[in-house]
Amino acid sequence: MANHHRITRAAYLESLSDFREFIKEHCKDLPGVTDEILYDLQLAVDEACTNIITHGYADMSPGSVILDLELHPHKLTLSLTDFGHSFEPSNTPTPDVSASIEERELGGFGLFFISQSVDEVDYEVTEDGNTMRLTKYLTEEKNDENRSPA
Numbered sequence: 001m002a003n004h005h006r007i008t009r010a011a012y013l014e015s016l017s018d019f020r021e022f023i024k025e026h027c028k029d030l031p032g033v034t035d036e037i038l039y040d041l042q043l044a045v046d047e048a049c050t051n052i053i054t055h056g057y058a059d060m061s062p063g064s065v066i067l068d069l070e071l072h073p074h075k076l077t078l079s080l081t082d083f084g085h086s087f088e089p090s091n092t093p094t095p096d097v098s099a100s101i102e103e104r105e106l107g108g109f110g111l112f113f114i115s116q117s118v119d120e121v122d123y124e125v126t127e128d129g130n131t132m133r134l135t136k137y138l139t140e141e142k143n144d145e146n147r148s149p150a
Helices: 013-027 035-056 110-117 140-146
Strands: 003-010 064-071 075-082 120-126 129-137
Touching: 003 013, 013 035, 013 064, 035 064, 035 075, 035 110, 035 129, 110 120
Parallel strands: none
Antiparallel strands: 003 064, 064 075, 075 129, 120 129
């Protein structure tokens, strides 16, 4: 059975530190959670929340972001829910990571960083909001098996 924790914050960039601290507080002492995994989770949530704040709530009054954390024996699931504009992740162009810094477009790396930091990314839009679900496996064999190729 999963252990569940939730935090809700206003959709402001200043809230990112609260989300990072929340993840650290609930995950740092769990078996299988290394400093690298903790960093990956915090990075993925930072990127997702930044996208929600800057794009999801664009031209709207800032709403809230809800972070649900489910702790399972062999995986962690973070769900971010917002009530802003939805988007279709598959319509987001993949950045050219092989291009030189001078040739790269500004921005556009958020989803790339998220997909490199966690093992599974799911996104759905319902009447209850927009939810991005991020899953990180804590065992090496699951990690290798489910990670998207770079």
